[in-house]
Amino acid sequence: GDSVTQMEGPVTLSEEAFLTINCTYTATGYPSLFWYVQYPGEGLQLLLKATKADDKGSNKGFEATYRKETTSFHLEKGSVQVSDSAVYFCALSGGYQKVTFGIGTKLQVIP
Amino acid sequence: EAGVAQSPRYKIIEKRQSVAFWCNPISGHATLYWYQQILGQGPKLLIQFQNNGVVDDSQLPKDRFSAERLKGVDSTLKIQPAKLEDSAVYLCASSPRQGRKGTGYTFGSGTRLTVV
Numbered sequence: 222g223d224s225v226t227q228m229e230g231p232v233t234l235s236e237e238a239f240l241t242i243n244c245t246y247t248a249t250g251y252p253s254l255f256w257y258v259q260y261p262g263e264g265l266q267l268l269l270k271a272t273k274a275d276d277k278g279s280n281k282g283f284e285a286t287y288r289k290e291t292t293s294f295h296l297e298k299g300s301v302q303v304s305d306s307a308v309y310f311c312a313l314s315g316g317y318q319k320v321t322f323g324i325g326t327k328l329q330v331i332p
Numbered sequence: 333e334a335g336v337a338q339s340p341r342y343k344i345i346e347k348r349q350s351v352a353f354w355c356n357p358i359s360g361h362a363t364l365y366w367y368q369q370i371l372g373q374g375p376k377l378l379i380q381f382q383n384n385g386v387v388d389d390s391q392l393p394k395d396r397f398s399a400e401r402l403k404g405v406d407s408t409l410k411i412q413p414a415k416l417e418d419s420a421v422y423l424c425a426s427s428p429r430q431g432r433k434g435t436g437y438t439f440g441s442g443t444r445l446t447v448v
Contacts, residue, residue: 225374257439264336264423264439265375310374319388320365320437322374 223248227311227323234301234330242296242326244285244311252313254278254287254294255320259308268296268309301330334358336440338424344446350412353443356405357426363387365437366399366409367423375423381407414447421445 257265269278274289311323337356367375380388383404401407425437
């Protein structure tokens with residue numbers, strides 16, 4: 222079945238550092254790929270998405286490119302801020318719009 | 333537009349008691365989902381509704397969990413009797429309609445259940 226593997230955290234970075242959170246997936250067909258973010262005490266929010274190979278999703282300075290050849294969707298940001306501290310979930314959607322999530326990666330940004 | 337509403341925000345119960353959670357999706361969203369998020373894990377789909385019909389409940393522990401979506405709008409998830417391992421955040425999400433590629437979900441804030 223569909224699955225998502227993402228790097229385990231926590232990831233601790235200094236403010237303005239470069240961020241990469243790795244995500245790979247296993248799925249049949251051509252799934253849509255997502256990154257969700259969960260701030261402390263809140264529900265999940267859609268951060269960005271890509272629906273086909275080579276698409277780049279972007280939002281709030283975050284980017285991720287749908288790489289079918291490596292089945293990856295790594296999240297990147299050039300300069301993180303303290304306000305980016307949250308848990309980030311990689312996810313995919315195959316048939317019937319069912320979304321399968323990874324385990325989440327906790328990011329902590331220190332001033 | 334109003335988001336996905338869930339209540340209560342927090343609930344503490346003793347094991348073997350029953351509990352119910354309520355969700356009101358975004359107006360007009362045909363598809364509604366209940367997810368269970370155990371601490372330190374990603375959300376796991378429990379049940380998916382399309383209007384008032386069940387599309388997927390393969391991971392719902394049917395001996396103790398039940399869910400309904402009367403009239404295809406709001407939904408209730410019930411646990412009876414609760415076990416310690418049911419302690420989790422229960423997330424409700426909705427999306428405009430099934431089959432639309434790349435739609436993504438809108439999540440509610442969740443209900444944090446603690447079973448003691």
